[in-house]
Amino acid sequence: MELLNSSLLEWSRAQFAMTAGYHWLFVPLTLGLGIIMSIVESIYVKTGDEKWKKAAKFWQLIFGINFAIGVATGIILEFQFGTNWSNYSWFVGDIFGAPLAIEGIVAFFLEATFISIMFFGWNRVGKKTHLASTWLTVGGATLSAYWILVANAWMQYPAGMAFNPETVRNEMVSFWSVALSPFAVNKFFHTVVSAWGLGAAFVSGVSAWYLIKNRNNDFALKSIKVSAIFGLVSFLLLAITGDGSAYQVAQKQPMKLAAMEGLYKGHEGAGLIAVGMLNPAKKAYDDNVDPYAFKIELPKMLSLMGYRNINAFVPGINDIVAGGYALPDGSIALSFEEKRSRGQKAIEALANFQEAKKAGLDSEAAQYEAVLRENYPYFGYGYLTDAHQLVPNVPLTFYSFHIMVIIGAYFILLFLVLCWYNCKKKIESTRWLQYVALWSIPLAYIAGQLGWVVAEVGRQPWTIQDVLPLQAAVSSLSAGNVIITFTLFALLFTALLIAEITIMVKQIKKGPED
Amino acid sequence: MTENTIANEKFNWFKMFWDGFMSMSTLGKTLWVVVIVKLIIMFAILKPFFFSDFLSSKDDKASYVSEELVDRSVSLPLSE
Ligand code: HEM
Numbered sequence: 001m002e003l004l005n006s007s008l009l010e011w012s013r014a015q016f017a018m019t020a021g022y023h024w025l026f027v028p029l030t031l032g033l034g035i036i037m038s039i040v041e042s043i044y045v046k047t048g049d050e051k052w053k054k055a056a057k058f059w060q061l062i063f064g065i066n067f068a069i070g071v072a073t074g075i076i077l078e079f080q081f082g083t084n085w086s087n088y089s090w091f092v093g094d095i096f097g098a099p100l101a102i103e104g105i106v107a108f109f110l111e112a113t114f115i116s117i118m119f120f121g122w123n124r125v126g127k128k129t130h131l132a133s134t135w136l137t138v139g140g141a142t143l144s145a146y147w148i149l150v151a152n153a154w155m156q157y158p159a160g161m162a163f164n165p166e167t168v169r170n171e172m173v174s175f176w177s178v179a180l181s182p183f184a185v186n187k188f189f190h191t192v193v194s195a196w197g198l199g200a201a202f203v204s205g206v207s208a209w210y211l212i213k214n215r216n217n218d219f220a221l222k223s224i225k226v227s228a229i230f231g232l233v234s235f236l237l238l239a240i241t242g243d244g245s246a247y248q249v250a251q252k253q254p255m256k257l258a259a260m261e262g263l264y265k266g267h268e269g270a271g272l273i274a275v276g277m278l279n280p281a282k283k284a285y286d287d288n289v290d291p292y293a294f295k296i297e298l299p300k301m302l303s304l305m306g307y308r309n310i311n312a313f314v315p316g317i318n319d320i321v322a323g324g325y326a327l328p329d330g331s332i333a334l335s336f337e338e339k340r341s342r343g344q345k346a347i348e349a350l351a352n353f354q355e356a357k358k359a360g361l362d363s364e365a366a367q368y369e370a371v372l373r374e375n376y377p378y379f380g381y382g383y384l385t386d387a388h389q390l391v392p393n394v395p396l397t398f399y400s401f402h403i404m405v406i407i408g409a410y411f412i413l414l415f416l417v418l419c420w421y422n423c424k425k426k427i428e429s430t431r432w433l434q435y436v437a438l439w440s441i442p443l444a445y446i447a448g449q450l451g452w453v454v455a456e457v458g459r460q461p462w463t464i465q466d467v468l469p470l471q472a473a474v475s476s477l478s479a480g481n482v483i484i485t486f487t488l489f490a491l492l493f494t495a496l497l498i499a500e501i502t503i504m505v506k507q508i509k510k511g512p513e514d
Numbered sequence: 515m516t517e518n519t520i521a522n523e524k525f526n527w528f529k530m531f532w533d534g535f536m537s538m539s540t541l542g543k544t545l546w547v548v549v550i551v552k553l554i555i556m557f558a559i560l561k562p563f564f565f566s567d568f569l570s571s572k573d574d575k576a577s578y579v580s581e582e583l584v585d586r587s588v589s590l591p592l593s594e
Contacts, residue, residue: 061541068545072553079556079565086568090579120534125525168580338590347587354580384585464585472586485564492555497549507541 004257011435011482012084012474013487017456019076022493026070028448031145031192032199032234034138038131041228043454045131046102055222058512059203060118065507067115069500074148084482088463088473092154093169110140130366147193153184154390155464156455157252163379165353165372183248187455190241193234194448197411200231201437201444204418206508208437211428221428224437228422232415238408243305249458250306250314251328253465255390257306258317259397262291266316266325271297272305273402278395285317285391298330299392317394321387334378336387339466343382346375380467388467392460400453407447414440 044052081089117125120489125133154161160177161170172178172428204227210220247291248259257263262278263270264285276295283289298311307314307328315333319325323335334342356365384390418437421427427434459465463473521588538546 065541065545068549069552072556075556076560077559082569083565084568087579087582090569090575091583116531116534120530124530158571166576168576168583274574344587347584350580351584354577385588472583476582477568481564486559488560488564492552492560496548496552503541503544 005479007418007479008477008482009470009474011479011486012080012477013470015084015482015486016077016080017487019073019080019489019493020452020456023073023077024448024452025445025497026066026073027060027145028195028198028445029066029202030063030070030141031138032197033059033066033202034141034199035196036199036203036223036227036230037063038135038138040223041134041231042480043226045127049128051218051222054512055219056134057122057199058219059223061507062504064115064119065504066500069496069503073228073493073496083485084475084477085309085463085473086475088468091169091473092464092467093167093171104240107140107144110143111137114140115387120432142192149188149191150179150181150222152455153181153187154178156187156459157181157183157248158464158467159183163372163376165350165369166357168350180482182281186241186248187246190238190245191451192402193237193241194447194451196234197231197238197408198427198444198448199412200227200234201441204231204415205438205441207436209508210511211434212431212438216511217426217428219424224418224427225422228415231411232419235411235415239412239461242408244306247308253459254315255320255392256318256397256454257302258320259392259394260300260401260454262394262398263302263314263316264291264318266314266319268303268313269300269311270302270306270314271299272301274298276398276402278398280395282306282394283323291394317391336381336384336390339378340382340384340471342375342391343380343384345373345382346379348384349375377466380462380464380472383469384461389461392458396459400450402456404447404450404454405451407443410443411440411447459514472497 038054040052040059041056043049112132114136116139119131121130121133159181160172160174162173163169164171178184203223207220207227208224210216223507246257246260249260258266261270261273262276273295274297276297277293279290279293281289282291302314303312304310306312311327312328315325320333321336323333325333325339327333349368353365353368353372356362356368414436417433418427421430421433459473461469461471463470569575569578
C-alpha cells in the first residue's frame, strides 16, 4: 500500500469541501427561485394580469441562467467517490447506488421535459399546462435534492442497512428505513427551506436594486410583495426545522452537538449559547482550559432542544470520551477506549472471517461473523489511535452554527419589516430598507454554507458515523494527484461562478422586458 | 431564452423544440455553449483522465477493500 499520509487526507477533504461548497452556491437558488417564479406565474394565471406574466418570465430567465450554469456540478462530487474515496464507495455500495440512481432518472426525465415547456412553451400550451410545467420543474429539482439528502443523512445516521462481510459492502435491508429515516426527512426540510429563504432574499434584494435605480418599480414592488411574505414564512420554518435538526443531531451525533455549543463538561438543564466567544487558548478537550472567553446563555434551552426536556443531561465532549452516563434509551454510554476495543474486535473478526471463508471453514466463518455483527456498531473506532481524533474542529463548528442561527434571526426581522412596509406601501420611498435588502443577499448564501460546515465538519472524523473514519475511507493515491485535481476543479468552478455572475448581472441590468 | 408566438396551434413536441432552438436569443445560445463546454470538460477530460475508478484495476475488489480495511486499523502500524 502506498503511504497513507496526512497530506493526502487533507487534500482529499479540501477537494470535496471545495466542490461541495461551490455546488451549494448554485442549488439553493434553483430551489428557492423556482418556488417564487412558480408563485408569480400562479398569480398571473389567477388574475390574468400581464404584468405578473412579465414578472414570472423575468424570474424564469434568471432561474434558467442559474440552472444552466449549475446543472451537473454535483456530478463532480460523485466522480470523487470512485477515485478519492474508493474504500468508502465500495463499503457503502447499494445504499448510495439506489437513491442516486433514482435521483439521476428523475432529474433527467422530469426536469428535461418540464423545463423545456417552461421556456419554449409559452403560447404553445394552455396557461394551466404551462403553469403545471413550471411547478413540476421545481418539483423535480426538489425531489432530486431529496434523494441526495437521503444519501447524506445515511452517512450521519446509517439506518436500514446491513453489512455483508463476504462482499465487504453494506446492503439495503429496508428501502423505507433509508428513504424515510427521521434524519433524512428533517435534513430535507431544513435544507430545502433554507434554499427557499435564499431565493426570497435574492428576489427581494434584486427587486430593491430596481427601486434604488428607480426603474421597473411596479415589477419590483410586485416581486417584493411575494418574496417578503415567502421569505418570512421560510425563515420561520427554518427556525422550526433547524430545531428539529438539532434534536436529531443530539440523538444520533452527540459529539457534533457538543462541538456546536463548545460544551466540554455536560450537565443537566444545559443552556443554549445565544452569543459567545470561545477561548482561543483551549487546544484540547483534556487541557483543563476554560472553553469560553464569554457567553450569554438561554437557560435550559439546549436540554430542551436536544432532548425535549428542560432538565435532560446533555453530554459534553469530555463525557462522550469518558462514557459512563445514561443514554436516553436507559443504557450506559461506553467510553472511547471500550468502543475502540470493540471496533478492533470487529475488524479482526472481519479479517478472520475472510480467511476462514477462503479456507472453506464455514462454521468458523459463521462464528467470526457473529463477533463482527455484535461489535459492528463501533467498527470505525478501530481506526482511531487516540481520543483526540474523535473531536471535530470545535471553533469552526461552534461559530458556523451560531452565525447561521444569528443570520436566520436577522432575516426573520428583515422580512417582518419588509412585510410591514409593504402593507403600508412604503417600500418604494424607504431608501435605507432597499439598501439593506440588497446587501443582505450574500448573508443568505453565507448562512447556507455555514449550515453545511456545521453538518459536515461537526461529524468529523466520520465519513459514516461510528463505522468508517476518513483514514479508512480514502484511496491510496499520491497527494500530488489530488492537488492537481483540486486545482482543476477550483479553476472550473471559478470560471462557472464568474460566468454566472457576469451573465446574471447583465440580464438583471437589462431588466424585465417591456 | 426564447418565446414562441405561434398561438392556437396543435401542440407538437418536435415543433416546440425545433422552433425554440431556431429562434434562440443570444443569451440562450451563450448558456448552451456554457453547458456543452462544461459537460465536455467534465466527461471528456476530467472523468477519463483524472477520475478513473480507483478499484477498477483490482481483480478482486472485495478482498482488496477488506485488506485495506484490516491493514489500516490501529492494531497494525499506520504510516504517517
Ligand atoms: C434559525 C435557526 C437555525 C437552526 C436552529 C439551525 C440548525 C441547524 C442544525 C442543527 C444543522 C445541522 C444538521 C445536521 O448536521 O444534520 C443545520 C444545518 C444546516 N442549516 Fe441550519 N439552522 C438554522 C438556520 C439556518 C439558516 C438561516 C440557514 C440558511 C439560510 C440554514 C441552512 C442550513 C443548511 C444548508 C444546513 C446543512 C444541511 C443540513 O444538515 O440540514 N440554517 N442547521
